[in-house]
Every structure is written in C-alpha cells, then in structure tokens.
Amino acid sequence: MNPVVFEDAFGWLHPADGRIGVVLCNPFGYDALCTHRGWRKLAERLARAGLPTLRFDYPGTGDAAGMEDDEGRVDAWIDSIGAAVRLLRECTGVTRVALVGLRLGATLAAVAAQRLGSVDDLVLLAPPVTGRRYIRELRAHRQGWLSTSAGMGAVPIADDAAYVEAFGFGLHGDDIATLSAIDLMRAKDANAQAPARRVLLLDSSGSNLAATLAAHYTSLGAQVEQGGFEESDRFFLEALYSEEPVEAFSRVSAWLAQDLEKATNIGPNNAPHETPLDAQPYLRLDRHNATEHPVRFGHCFGIHCEPDTPQPGAPAVLLINTGAAHHIGDGRIAVLLARRLAQQGIASLRMDIGGLGDAQPSAPEVTLDVLYSTALRDDAASGADWLAARGHARIAAFGVCGGAFVSLHVSSVHPNIFAAYGVNLQKFTWDGAARSPGEQRMVSSKTYLHAVLSADKWKRALRGQTDASPLRIAAVLIKRIARRALRVVSQRLARAMGRPVAANEACMLLQEIDAKQVQLRLVYGEYDSGLEEAKLQTGASFAAIKGLPHVRAMTLPGLDHALFTREARNAVMDDFEAWLCAESMREAVAASHEHRASAMTSPLANAPAVARAG
DSSP states (O other): OEEEEETTEEEEEEOOOOSEEEEEEOOOTHHHHHHHHHHHHHHHHHHHTTOOEEEEEOTTSTTSSSOTTSTTHHHHHHHHHHHHHHHHHHHHOOSEEEEEEETHHHHHHHHHHHHHOOOSEEEEESOOSBHHHHHHHHHHHHHHHHTSGGGTTOOOOSOTTTEEEETTEEEETHHHHHHHTOBTTOOOSTTOOOSSSEEEEEEOSOSSHHHHHHHHHHHTTOEEEEEEOTTHHHHSSOTTTOOOOHHHHHHHHHHHHHHHHHHHTTOSOOOOOOOOOOSSOOEEEGGGTEEEEEEEETTEEEEEEEESSOOTTOOEEEEEOOTTSOTTOGGGHHHHHHHHHHHTTOOEEEEEOTTOTTOSSOOSOOOHHHHTSHHHHHHHHHHHHHHHHTTOOOEEEEEETHHHHHHHHHHTTOTTEEEEEEESOOOSSOOGGGSOTTOSSOOOHHHHHHHHTOHHHHHHHHTTOOSSOHHHHHHHHHHHHHHHHHHHHHHHHHHHHTSOSSOOHHHHHHHHHHHTTOEEEEEEOTTOHHHHHHHHHHOTTOHHHHTOTTEEEEEOTTOOTTOOSHHHHHHHHHHHHHHHHHHHHHHHHHHHHHHHHHHHHSTTTTSOHHHHHO
8 A cells, every 4th residue: 555645635545457446435533533444454455356445534634734623624525535536547547436435424425426427336334314414423422422431521512513523523613514514315406416327325324314315316317226234333433442344345345346347348458557656745734834754664654744944952752552543543633743743843753553553564453462562662662763763862752541551661661762751541561361350441430439429320220221330330449449458558568678568560660761761741631540550559649659750640630531622632732742842951951961061071171262172
C-alpha cells in the first residue's frame, strides 16, 4: 500500500491490475477509529481480488488537513470523494469505479455518486438513510456515555444545537443543518437518476428504511441487491475488541468481482498509462506553519510533523498509540497536539507500533497482552531512534492509557528520551494472567462506591436490569481494600526493617526512571481507574513518589479516561505544552551550567580572550 495526498486529504492506495477501482468512504469519527483495522483489511482483500483500492481521510478528519470545526465540512467530505475518484482513475487507469461506504460514509458515498453520475457500483454498509436520523444517534450516544462510569465528571455540552458530539468527534454549526437535510430517498422527481448502475445494500438496523431505500433505487433503474449485516454489532466496538465482518466483506468482494470478471472479458485493456505516484508525498499545513510526511521505519509507520521554523534546542515529541487505536488517537488528539506543537516550532512523530493502524503487516489479532508487551516498547524505541537520527537529541514521549504504559517503559531504556508524559496510566507493570476475573476493564473505587450508594442502581439490580449488581461491586471494593491494606502493612514493615518485605515492581520502575533523570509526569482524571492503581502502588498520597525528584503524579479536573470531551483534550494539551516548555528550559539551564563548569575547569579557562578565540 502506498500513501497518497490529494486536495487536503490523506490516504492509502492499495494497487492491483484490474479495470475496476474502488474508493472506500470512511465512517465518521469514533466509528472510523473503531473500524480502522477491519477497513484496512477490506482494502487489502479487494486489492488481492484485482481491484485497485483507495481509502482516505476526509478534510478535517484523521491525518487530513483542517479541523472538525471548519465551515462546510459535510460538503468538503462529499467533494473529496469526487477527488478520490479522479485520483484513482489517474493513478491506475481504471475504466470503472465503485464506491464502498460504511455508516455515514455510505450516506456520503450515495450523495457523491448521485452528483458524479459516473459511478458504476455502489456498496452501502449500514447507511443512515437520513442525516437527521444520524444526528439523533450521535446525541443519544453522547447522553448514553454520560450515564456510564466512563463519563463521570465529564463536562456536558451547553448547546447541542451548535455542537453535536459522540466519543470525541463532533459536528459544528451549519454542518449540523447540512447533514440533517440529507435524505437518500428525497430525489423522486421524473428526472432523478440512480446513483449507480448496481447497488449492494447491507443493513442490520431492523427498520424498514433499508428496504424502502432499495425499492427507491430500483425505481430509478438500478440493479439492487439487499442483504443483512449482522456482524456490524461486533465491528462497531472499541478498536481493541472490534472484529472484522468477514462474511459481509467476503460478500462485498465477491459482488464487486462479478463486474470485474465481465469487464475482463470485454477485450484487451486500453486504459491510459498509469500516472506514477509521488514517492514521498507530503501534506502542507499553512495554518500550522508545518509540513507532514508519512514515513516508514522497520515495520512501523508514522506521520512526521515538521515545523517551518524549528525552535532552537527544542525537543521532539513521540506520540504513541492509545491502546489499539491507530495513530490519530481518541478525539484525534495526536493530530491536534502535533499541529499545535508545530506552531511552537516543535517537531513530532505520531506512530503506529506493533501491527497497529498502518504498520506492516497488520496484526492478525490485538489483545491486552500484545498492547502491554515489551515488543511495543521496542517499537516505540525505533520511533525515538528515527527522530534521533534526524538530529533530535532530546525526545519527549507522550501517551494515553496503553500509550502511557509504553511511554513509561520506553523512557526507562532509551538514551534520547529525557521526558515522558502519561495520561490515565492503567498499569505500571503488566500482570497478564494474574488479572482478577471480571476486571478486564478496570473501574475506579470512587466510581464503584458511587454505584453502591446509588438507590437507582439497587432498584435496577432488584428488577434484574443490570449484571453489575451492588453486591458484586461491593465484593470488588472489599477485595481492593484488603489488597491496599496488605500493601500498607508491607510498606510499614519495610520502613521498620530498613529493607523491602516484598518486591514492588512499580516503585522499582519509577526509581529506575528517576535515576536516569527522566522527567516523568503522570496525570489522571479524578474518577479514573488508573488513579486507583497508582495509589495502590505508591501510597494513598503518592508517598513513594515524593522521594523521586524527577517523578510527579497528579489529577486534572474534568478528565475522562479516553479524553472524549473537548475540555479534557484541551486541558491535557495545555498542561503538556506548559510542562514541556518548563522541562526544556530546565534542561537548557542545566546544560548552560554544565558548559560553564566545563569552561572553568578547562586549561584555557584563564587564558587571555584573544588566545581563547584563536
């Protein structure tokens, strides 16, 4: 697969020799983050079947230029599909083009196909038939999340008429009205045309809208095939748990290959000569005074964000995957932070490690044991090596959740990493099989206590409406209290005896990092389960950390675990920027003092100025 840049969009071309090309139209926001691995597998599957395939990020999303709150995003997304079709034709010489869209991407693909009038095949996977219905879904997702433990303490949206958001990605201003006005069944006049010659519609919503849409396209003259998409429930999950819908994707590939076989039997390929791709594409970011380059090193992939005017002596920042998500991060935080830093003259590399995202090859399976492995630490080290080889002697690592774990561990071993910043770190060391059953997803004791004291929680449990009964939660709390008490006793015995009673791997790791003089900053949301683990390992008031001058841990207000709210992302970015600036100044002052001390002890220190200049 080859990276491509076109009209402020960023994408990947999966080459093949067939006459029919495919443009994959991304879902929006969190759907795109969850399904990235499976979506890439579809592109690879289609390319193996002889269909050159292009997948890409719309303007203002993913790695593309722009921000989500720029005006006219919905129209820009539809226009970018047309630009992708043109690029695919120019680069591969295909004579026919198919659009394959997922969720909102299916809706956009249908609208784009209607406007283009030159699309041969159209595949719609779980399409919202109306934009208004999709907006309602986003609002419902947001409200549902606020009612969970993950949303506790999150800042509510003050005006959802001006901003609609779900899981870190939103629509703003007039774009809400623009999307709400889209209705795929609206074109019913006598001159209306089908969006494509053939349409495959797979849906699992359980409503009659899909059947009505299929009938509508049939009335416009399209050959429509309709089916179910039962695997979608397992596909639209957090990236770690998302499963490729093998049955649905096999059907899509076979359906498109039918047309490919017919096209192949027509005669010799008289397609125009292929246009060579730019070997080193780049994305120009005038707003941020920077340029971004896709780069590969080993089996890893990254986006290097390079400022036009580098700040002298500034460190570079290594941005590491959040869990199993690809390199843009939840709420696109890695992209936002990289470009914000570029405006301050600071370079960065946001990277995919260990088969995640666009690293090669893609991991066949992603588990917690993979995400917390030493292999990912070593991959992150290769990212630091790449930055160091380009003159960045000092590097700061940044990560959220699993990325914080990798940042912590790579900072302990890599000579060029002088600072590490971790958000909502869940574990200091990985206990693997020793994890307690039922605690695959850790929840803070503060959240559990809130649930135990909730009258509504008890009522729902008595009605059998929840599996997480207050009694089960209370049992977990008792177990945690006992574990903490045991740790406190061990710490007191260690102080009394002058030696550790039991090894504390977390504290040993922090001591190693401190001895290496890495500036480590760990920040937590007040309801985050990682805070529970930090206090268990280091003491209720972080007592074990207080003796380590280079290590700090603290809470930031309004921080949800995955930084799904704008307020949480901005709080982290503000804190990181201020901290990085302070640490950089500290390093610069220390280097200056060291240089002066060296000069004073030099044989030339007391020589005349002219002699020293010579």
